[in-house]
Amino acid sequence: MSSDLKRPKKDRGWRGDWFARGEVFGNLGPFVIPAIGLIVALLLPLYFKFHKSDASTIIVYCAQDQEFAEPIFAEFTKQTGIRVLALWDSEAVKTVGLANRLLAEKSHPQCDVWWSNEEFRTHQLEAKGLFREEEGVKEFGYRSRRIVINTNLVLSVVSGPLSVVSSQSSVAGATDHGRLTTDLLPPPRSLSELTNVLYRGKVALAYPLYGTTATHFLALRQQWGEARWESWCRALAANKPLLVDGNSVVVKLVGRGEAAIGLTDSDDVAAGRREGLPIAALPYTEETLLIPNTVAVLRAAPHPDAAQKLFEFLQSHSVTERLIAATAFEGACDCDVNERTLIPKWDAVLRDLEPATAKLKEIFLR
Numbered sequence: 001m002s003s004d005l006k007r008p009k010k011d012r013g014w015r016g017d018w019f020a021r022g023e024v025f026g027n028l029g030p031f032v033i034p035a036i037g038l039i040v041a042l043l044l045p046l047y048f049k050f051h052k053s054d055a056s057t058i059i060v061y062c063a064q065d066q067e068f069a070e071p072i073f074a075e076f077t078k079q080t081g082i083r084v085l086a087l088w089d090s091e092a093v094k095t096v097g098l099a100n101r102l103l104a105e106k107s108h109p110q111c112d113v114w115w116s117n118e119e120f121r122t123h124q125l126e127a128k129g130l131f132r133e134e135e136g137v138k139e140f141g142y143r144s145r146r147i148v149i150n151t152n153l154v155l156s157v158v159s160g161p162l163s164v165v166s167s168q169s170s171v172a173g174a175t176d177h178g179r180l181t182t183d184l185l186p187p188p189r190s191l192s193e194l195t196n197v198l199y200r201g202k203v204a205l206a207y208p209l210y211g212t213t214a215t216h217f218l219a220l221r222q223q224w225g226e227a228r229w230e231s232w233c234r235a236l237a238a239n240k241p242l243l244v245d246g247n248s249v250v251v252k253l254v255g256r257g258e259a260a261i262g263l264t265d266s267d268d269v270a271a272g273r274r275e276g277l278p279i280a281a282l283p284y285t286e287e288t289l290l291i292p293n294t295v296a297v298l299r300a301a302p303h304p305d306a307a308q309k310l311f312e313f314l315q316s317h318s319v320t321e322r323l324i325a326a327t328a329f330e331g332a333c334d335c336d337v338n339e340r341t342l343i344p345k346w347d348a349v350l351r352d353l354e355p356a357t358a359k360l361k362e363i364f365l366r
Helices: 018-052 066-080 096-104 120-127 191-195 211-224 226-238 245-254 265-272 304-314 317-325 346-351 353-363
Strands: 057-061 085-088 114-115 136-152 203-206 242-244 263-265 278-283 292-298
Touching: 057 066, 057 136, 057 211, 066 085, 066 304, 066 317, 096 114, 096 120, 114 120, 114 245, 114 304, 120 211, 120 346, 120 353, 136 191, 136 265, 136 317, 136 346, 191 226, 203 211, 203 226, 203 245, 211 226, 211 263, 211 346, 242 245, 245 263, 245 265, 245 278, 263 265, 265 278, 265 304, 292 304, 346 353
Parallel strands: 057 085, 057 114, 203 242, 203 263
Antiparallel strands: 114 292, 136 263, 136 278, 136 292
């Protein structure tokens, strides 16, 4: 037998060659992924169309945290028999992604009810005419934007449900349980102080283009004026803050001591304290933003009757009390807060949204 006959055949085809298969599928990758996306885009409207014919189903775009909203939807279904199909947002692009989706679907609405855990994007969508004219939008419950500190790193005298830091803690030489705490950082008394070199690299905040962080920054611009606001944003960015994807991440960084101070929401502070993190919230100031939840029914909602029932249900006392007990809310109505806080003029915020957002991208570009 010749040596040529002992050699393996080279012409086995790509199916029998592992390396050849990898090369073929690798070359197909750029085509397969867009194809999958196209198939999903074509099938999704059919999915919603199927459910539109079912009067016992309602579609909700929900920016409230899933852990808080799902039990509420379950109770609604139990009481009414109406099934809730919810589309959720992500922590990184809180609210913005769902709001943009609603805008894209304006001429062919797929959603019945919009439930947001902050109000700015709701005002934006309302201004675009997405909600019904009569009783289109309602507010219920509230939480707040807070400065949170690590109590092992920042001077504190704490009390209350969020372990709110007393204003006495800003006094030099104060003590905590009889121990001198002069080796700890003093807590900032305002957002303006976060630009102090003392806090360089020690402040964490969510990327200020999304969620309540964006809302807070935009409201501050309207309150302070463009010049002061831009100067503060640039000074804050120059102080090397830790920019992260979401308020819950801020709390984790502060709780672990990777940051001493953070900007976050009251429900995230409460969640961190339940996990035993050594954190506390600073008191309300004139720069504190109160954040009501909002619920709205879409204009031309596919299931208007079911939408109205959920609209009313979410505003009920029982739902508010349940969300307060879960620490999603601080209280039932922000009108009950006696301290002076930030009161945005939303029409002005919306008017300046594009230039303000462009400036935030420029200053805080990662």
